[in-house]
Amino acid sequence: MKIEILGMGCPSCRKLEENVKKAVAELGVKAEVEKIEDIAKIVEYGVMSSPALVIDGKVVSAGKVLSVSELKGMMGGK
């Protein structure tokens, strides 16, 4: 599973990244976590509010710092 966090480095983006790492660790899944800060790439996904979360190339959330449990739900479904 490939997880991308889209955001230009604001505090909420860093918080989301932290939560993603926690969720991955707690679930024990194999995932490649990447932070995307390039604005052109962020916008190409159609995202207009940051932070956004992309799982396997699909935008699953935008403009929200998801909690660890919400993230686990999203990743568990894969």
Place this chain on the structure above:
Amino acid sequence: MLQEFADWLAYSVFGLAKESHLGAAVNFFVYDSIKVTLLLVIVVFLVGVIRTFITPQKVKKWLGGRREGVGNIFAALLGVPTPFCSCSAVPLFIGFVEAGVPLGVTFSFLIASPLINEVAATMLFAMFGWQIAALYIGSGLVIAIIAGVVIGRLKLEKEVEEFVYRIKAKELEEKDMTWKQRADFGVDESKRITWMVLPYLLLGIAIGGLIHGYAPSDFLTGIAGKGNPLAVPIAVIAGIPLYSNAAGMVPIVGVLISKGMATGTALAFMMAVIGLSLPEMIILRKVLKPKLLAIFVLILFVSFVITGYLFNAVLG
């Protein structure tokens, strides 16, 4: 009922004298913080539910290809309930331009979204009454509309960084939400925002309460009262680079007014603080060339100053 609770807590529980400065300060603090918090929880919930209908994706579609005038009015109105975080300003800007939203209309949205904030409006309502809250929302809308029209007329499309026009964005699909999901979102927002602003709110009210209880009431009349014509531009210049949470600003504005600052001057200062900030300018520089950024800041400066003078004249 709230006032009775505040009286009881300050005078009976803490045993403070009614006439003492500390008693007045504690009473003020208890009463104001409870009243404002209750209102905030309700308003933020309602705005949260409204927000589920007005996503950036939908706004982009509604505004795409709109003409000047009607487009600016729509954009300013849609900017009111939309939350704004300076880190989203750039993706939002590019998304709008890419969808064919005219530059001036994009700016109307970009100005209204941070400037008119439901937390600030609620607190103004709670602390000063509906007239001041309405003046704040009304003047914010007028500023966003006019500034957007002016920027549109100036034909500044070339002053946007070229890469913005080359970006092709994918369409983001959105799932329809049920009423239950919308209400859940409202509850989440209400919890999140209330917790987020509460420390600022309490701090602002505490500082307010202290000054309220201790400083003489004509403390600021000389330097920032109506007698000093330069007070408005100075307040706006001081406020523009500053960034503060709207929740912390309103109680402080309240204190400034109660100590003799003219109401229009205080409101212009507040709008300058929440409407524009240095971090936001730095981030917008990524998509705006220096000339357009400077025009944007200048137009907002002039608008806030005019608003300040106007309110000082109207509010007497």
